[in-house]
Amino acid sequence: MNLLSNEDRTSLVRLRDELSKRYDEYCSMNLSLDMTRGKPSAEQLDIANDIYGLVNASDTFSEDRFDCRNYGVPTGLPECKRMFSMITGFDPSLIVIGNNSSLSMMYDTLMRSMVFGEIESDRPWSVENVRKWICPVPGYDRHFAITQNLGFEMIPVPMKKDGPDMDIVEKLLASDPTIKGMWCVPLYSNPDGYIYSETVCIRIASMKAAAKDFRVFWDNSYAVHNLYPDHRQSIPNILSLCREYGYPNRVYAFSSTSKITFAGSGIACLASNEQNITRVSKQLSLRTIGPDKLNQLRHVRYIPNLDALHAIMDQHANILRPKFEAVDSILSEELSGLGIANWHKPLGGYFFSLFLPTGTAKAVVETAKKAGVLLTPAGATFPYGIDPNDSNIRIAPSFPPLTDIVTATKVLCVCAKLIAVEQLLV
Ligand SMILES: Cc1ncc(COP(=O)(O)O)c(C=O)c1O
Numbered sequence: 298m299n300l301l302s303n304e305d306r307t308s309l310v311r312l313r314d315e316l317s318k319r320y321d322e323y324c325s326m327n328l329s330l331d332m333t334r335g336k337p338s339a340e341q342l343d344i345a346n347d348i349y350g351l352v353n354a355s356d357t358f359s360e361d362r363f364d365c366r367n368y369g370v371p372t373g374l375p376e377c378k379r380m381f382s383m384i385t386g387f388d389p390s391l392i393v394i395g396n397n398s399s400l401s402m403m404y405d406t407l408m409r410s411m412v413f414g415e416i417e418s419d420r421p422w423s424v425e426n427v428r429k430w431i432c433p434v435p436g437y438d439r440h441f442a443i444t445q446n447l448g449f450e451m452i453p454v455p456m457k458k459d460g461p462d463m464d465i466v467e468k469l470l471a472s473d474p475t476i477k478g479m480w481c482v483p484l485y486s487n488p489d490g491y492i493y494s495e496t497v498c499i500r501i502a503s504m505k506a507a508a509k510d511f512r513v514f515w516d517n518s519y520a521v522h523n524l525y526p527d528h529r530q531s532i533p534n535i536l537s538l539c540r541e542y543g544y545p546n547r548v549y550a551f552s553s554t555s556k557i558t559f560a561g562s563g564i565a566c567l568a569s570n571e572q573n574i575t576r577v578s579k580q581l582s583l584r585t586i587g588p589d590k591l592n593q594l595r596h597v598r599y600i601p602n603l604d605a606l607h608a609i610m611d612q613h614a615n616i617l618r619p620k621f622e623a624v625d626s627i628l629s630e631e632l633s634g635l636g637i638a639n640w641h642k643p644l645g646g647y648f649f650s651l652f653l654p655t656g657t658a659k660a661v662v663e664t665a666k667k668a669g670v671l672l673t674p675a676g677a678t679f680p681y682g683i684d685p686n687d688s689n690i691r692i693a694p695s696f697p698p699l700t701d702i703v704t705a706t707k708v709l710c711v712c713a714k715l716i717a718v719e720q721l722l723v
Pocket residue numbers: 335397398399400401437482487516518552553554555560565
């Protein structure tokens with residue numbers, strides 16, 4: 298195929314007619330396909346079904362003989378901290394265990410800063426008239442929803458293949474004391490699937506911030522979510538780097554078992570340095586007399602060691618990999634060489650991120666919807682739901698069955714080409 302922009306008008310009109318015909322055929326199929334959210338499929342959830350039987354009434358005791366049915370242990374069982382140490386690489390003593398959902402721990406952490414400030418200054422963030430947050434884009438819509446909800450002005454910074462554009466981040470941060478934080482998804486970023494390089498991690502750990510209480514929210518949700526078990530990827534230990542480069546309090550790191558066991562009934566964790574964790578632990582022990590330790594017990598029995606963890610994640614990969622490969626090969630077949638699309642084939646995580654010509658993403662999502670294919674709304678990957686180029690679409694292939702993914706991706710490609718051709722014909 299030639300670059301669409303090199304085609305003459307007659308060829309473009311012919312192409313538009315062919316694409317319209319294909320589009321009409323899809324419309325006549327009465328499709329109802331949903332690729333909007335990165336949820337695990339039922340088949341993936343089934344992997345963890347054995348977890349139910351791992352705690353019964355006769356054995357509710359932790360390794361140090363604590364009865365997990367009772368109140369207590371507000372920061373979590375030691376064996377559960379060790380489990381998350383295995384997942385995240387952080388020292389167990391620096392980990393606090395929460396209930397289901399790391400997102401709720403992120404929200405709570407930010408709320409604590411809003412109310413109590415941080416170690417460097419107990420001035421609550423909520424009293425600042427202007428507070429800003431760095432948001433690598435494209436990024437995770439729920440991160441942006443949290444910072445929007447809590448009144449942060451969000452500053453988009455482009456993602457590059459090795460992480461956020463650090464030249465921009467460093468410049469912004471050094472000069473603006475109202476920038477209080479930054480979102481980071483360092484491994485298999487949502488939605489591009491990029492992995493932060495060691496250089497980027499070091500720059501994040503060592504950059505100068507005008508706000509002395511600046512914090513990085515390091516969301517390692519996809520810590521062990523590799524699609525290719527022979528090519529498992531990892532990132533440097535950000536807490537060690539921050540200590541080494543003189544900003545030991547800088548990072549709050551998060552992870553969860555949402556996409557290891559059950560998305561609706563997993564366990565989350567927060568990790569930071571000793572000072573932050575001591576402070577958080579004090580506040581947590583006021584907020585709760587103890588989290589759901591029976592679920593912690595279930596999890597540590599289900600994931601007792603690295604072999605068990607790898608075996609579970611390899612099963613997820615076996616289900617997800619064909620779906621991701623199908624998306625990649627259809628995108629390649631349909632869109633390669635036309636000069637209208639680019640994307641990165643991720644080695645893990647839950648998403649693809651497709652870039653189309655400026656000004657077409659919304660129209661493509663709308664056109665696909667009319668053919669019965671629901672995609673994540675265009676713009677969702679940007680703060681305030683506004684993609685200034687209107688070019689990015691997030692593809693979430695985890696939940697639907699493979700056959701649906703194949704059809705939905707083909708519909709998406711037909712729509713992308715049709716809108717691109719129509720744009721050229723205007
Ligand atoms: C980057 C990122 N962080 C957090 C979450 C949600 O995590 P949890 O289920 O632990 O709240 C998701 C889910 O898609 C995600 O993509």
